[in-house]
Amino acid sequence: MEELSAVNSEAVIDTRGLTKRFRGGQLAVDGLDLAVPAGSVFGFLGPNGSGKTTTIRMLMGLIEPTSGTATLLGRPVPRAAHSVLPEVGALIEGPALYGFLSGRDNLVRYDSADPAADPRTRRARVAAALDRVGLTAAGSKKAKAYSLGMKQRLGLASALLRPRRLLVLDEPTNGLDPQGMREIRSLVRELAADGTTVFLSSHLLDEIEQVCTHAAVMARGRLIVQGPVAELAAGARGRLVVTTPDTADAARVLKELGVTGLTVAEDRVTGELPPGDADLADLNAALVRAGVRVRSFGVERASLEDAFVALTGEGFDVAG
Amino acid sequence: MSRAETTVRQENPRARSPLWTLGLLRSELTTTFRRWRTLALLAVLAAVPVLIGIAVKIETGDGSPAGGGGGGDGAGPAFLTQITNNGLFLVFAALAATLPVFLPMAVGVVAGDAVAGEANAGTLRYLLVAPAGRTRLLLAKFTSTMVFCLVATLVVAVSALVTGALLFPLGEVTTISGTRIGFGDGLVRAVLIAAVVAASLVGLAAIGLFVSTLTNSGVAAMATTVGLLITVQILDTVPQLDAIHPYLFTHHWLSFTDLLREPLYWDEVLDNLGLQALYAAVFGSAAWARFTTKDITA
Ligand SMILES: Nc1ncnc2c1ncn2[C@@H]1O[C@H](COP(=O)(O)OP(=O)(O)OP(=O)(O)O)[C@@H](O)[C@H]1O
Numbered sequence: 001m002e003e004l005s006a007v008n009s010e011a012v013i014d015t016r017g018l019t020k021r022f023r024g025g026q027l028a029v030d031g032l033d034l035a036v037p038a039g040s041v042f043g044f045l046g047p048n049g050s051g052k053t054t055t056i057r058m059l060m061g062l063i064e065p066t067s068g069t070a071t072l073l074g075r076p077v078p079r080a081a082h083s084v085l086p087e088v089g090a091l092i093e094g095p096a097l098y099g100f101l102s103g104r105d106n107l108v109r110y111d112s113a114d115p116a117a118d119p120r121t122r123r124a125r126v127a128a129a130l131d132r133v134g135l136t137a138a139g140s141k142k143a144k145a146y147s148l149g150m151k152q153r154l155g156l157a158s159a160l161l162r163p164r165r166l167l168v169l170d171e172p173t174n175g176l177d178p179q180g181m182r183e184i185r186s187l188v189r190e191l192a193a194d195g196t197t198v199f200l201s202s203h204l205l206d207e208i209e210q211v212c213t214h215a216a217v218m219a220r221g222r223l224i225v226q227g228p229v230a231e232l233a234a235g236a237r238g239r240l241v242v243t244t245p246d247t248a249d250a251a252r253v254l255k256e257l258g259v260t261g262l263t264v265a266e267d268r269v270t271g272e273l274p275p276g277d278a279d280l281a282d283l284n285a286a287l288v289r290a291g292v293r294v295r296s297f298g299v300e301r302a303s304l305e306d307a308f309v310a311l312t313g314e315g316f317d318v319a320g
Numbered sequence: 321m322s323r324a325e326t327t328v329r330q331e332n333p334r335a336r337s338p339l340w341t342l343g344l345l346r347s348e349l350t351t352t353f354r355r356w357r358t359l360a361l362l363a364v365l366a367a368v369p370v371l372i373g374i375a376v377k378i379e380t381g382d383g384s385p386a387g388g389g390g391g392g393d394g395a396g397p398a399f400l401t402q403i404t405n406n407g408l409f410l411v412f413a414a415l416a417a418t419l420p421v422f423l424p425m426a427v428g429v430v431a432g433d434a435v436a437g438e439a440n441a442g443t444l445r446y447l448l449v450a451p452a453g454r455t456r457l458l459l460a461k462f463t464s465t466m467v468f469c470l471v472a473t474l475v476v477a478v479s480a481l482v483t484g485a486l487l488f489p490l491g492e493v494t495t496i497s498g499t500r501i502g503f504g505d506g507l508v509r510a511v512l513i514a515a516v517v518a519a520s521l522v523g524l525a526a527i528g529l530f531v532s533t534l535t536n537s538g539v540a541a542m543a544t545t546v547g548l549l550i551t552v553q554i555l556d557t558v559p560q561l562d563a564i565h566p567y568l569f570t571h572h573w574l575s576f577t578d579l580l581r582e583p584l585y586w587d588e589v590l591d592n593l594g595l596q597a598l599y600a601a602v603f604g605s606a607a608w609a610r611f612t613t614k615d616i617t618a
């Protein structure tokens with residue numbers, strides 16, 4: 001925790017021992033110490049039911065923590081929520097709309113609920129937000145006639161009604177088409193370039209890898225790891241991949257050299273590099289000396305997905 | 321309205337122009353009155369006086385006097401017999417006919433749905449992170465429910481007045497005391513009575529709003545509120561429960577007919593208004609206590 005305290009001074013989201021136990025005893029978030037640095041694009045990862053949405057609801061003042069504290073932009077929530085939240089845009093567990101109102105009127109409604117929003121600029125800001133998410137043409141359509149992706153876009157637009165210092169997005173690309181996802185990614189990059197801190201939860205690891213500078217991983221309500229994305233991915237060791245027609249020989253030689261977890265599939269032999277700094281060149285030379293005909297040789301860099309699975313386990317079943 | 325303003329000032333010490341602070345109330349009103357359900361309720365309420373007017377017209381078409389069969393709602397028949405002489409009485413008859421059932425049901429639906437409906441749709445969480453402020457949002461909901469009580473009553477009254485004017489002659493009004501007052505005076509009484517009828521619904525509106533903060537299902541909240549209304553009305557007819565009758569919010573509802581006496585007889589009307597204020601204070605506070613501490617998980 002030492003290196004975290006240095007970050008905390010400028011943390012946009014900072015929680016200490018944040019805990020939520022629901023009535024009925026379900027421990028949804030357990031002693032969370034999260035520090036989101038200013039200006040970062042922060043990916044919040046975790047399997048289903050790991051407590052991501054519950055954390056976000058506590059940060060937004062929607063539910064009271066059982067214990068622990070949280071600050072947003074340096075001010076305590078939920079106590080100072082009314083002064084912080086105008087500077088925070090949020091998408092929580094999908095969009096929610098008034099089906100009988102047009103997309104534009106939905107945004108007008110949400111903007112009117114913000115006492116810090118200037119009603120004189122409302123029309124213009126609503127139009128700009130619609131434009132930003134590509135909904136200008138559908139702005140007059142009733143929201144009940146929107147598709148899932150259009151609703152998601154409108155939800156994003158409501159988070160962008162005013163310039164924000166922090167955006168909290170719970171699974172923002174849920175339901176979007178590939179173009180929509182790309183647009184959201186470039187939108188997030190754009191916002192981050194303007195200095196907005198973006199905190200986004202997602203299951204799409206390659207998406208996090210593409211846009212996030214930092215990430216945290218939750219499992220069963222606990223924070224497992226947090227830090228810069230590059231470091232997280234580096235944490236999972238890469239795998240050695242050798243392509244050769246002489247797979248049996250290759251596997252034998254590599255095993256002798258300390259490579260573990262060897263698997264052979266068609267003409268590919270993969271395995272985990274031995275701990276310590278085994279020189280790849282030596283491995284390759286040993287293979288060639290043993291008469292193994294090597295077609296290709298290299299290390300596959302671990303993806304964030306590998307790191308994620310290594311941290312949260314392979315199992316598919318949701319923890320109860 | 322002044323209450324809404326002061327609360328917002330408390331919540332947000334930075335000075336805001338009235339435009340800022342009333343924005344949520346205005347948005348609440350337009351949202352309520354643009355709902356298809358609200359409009360359907362108002363349409364039903366507008367149709368009731370028209371149906372009564374047509375029924376009276378048909379029944380008296382052959383020259384026989386109306387009345388008698390006009391339903392068991394206390395003062396109704398007394399007014400029904402007068403409608404053929406004076407269309408203004410359709411206003412009183414329609415209010416007396418809708419106050420026990422149609423008006424409170426409409427109010428129960430709108431009040432019960434106020435918070436729970438938004439929780440159900442998930443829009444509540446976005447209003448709160450906007451941030452609307454829980455106290456400010458509840459006050460806006462309370463005020464707009466009050467406005468609905470008034471609008472619903474006025475819809476009945478205006479529809480009755482128009483129907484009465486079209487189907488029957490208008491003229492001097494014979495009060496319950498037997499004296500006659502001018503048509504202008506009668507019209508003033510009608511306005512006064514509409515205001516008292518609207519105020520009679522305030523207690524139920526507060527109960528509905530409280531129930532609405534207890535659940536995340538709009539339908540459950542509406543059903544509970546309407547169920548409570550029916551239960552209370554049944555209790556009010558059980559003679560053995562005499563002792564609690566004066567405290568039931570429906571007990572003094574039909575006292576508005578006292579405003580058709582000459583001179584005006586205020587005692588029971590004031591009892592009614594006091595009781596409604598008490599219910600509003602008790603259930604309003606309960607709704608506030610619940611809503612400001614509740615976890616929003618929907
Ligand atoms: N209102 C509630 N009452 C009781 N338990 C709840 C409630 N909401 C969530 N939980 C429990 O809290 C845990 C965390 O839920 P949460 O919604 O925060 O998960 P999540 O990480 O957002 O999952 P997902 O990726 O599926 O969105 C789950 O075990 C869930 O069952």
Ligand SMILES: [Mg+2]
Pocket residue numbers: 052053054093170
């Ligand atoms: Mg979630």
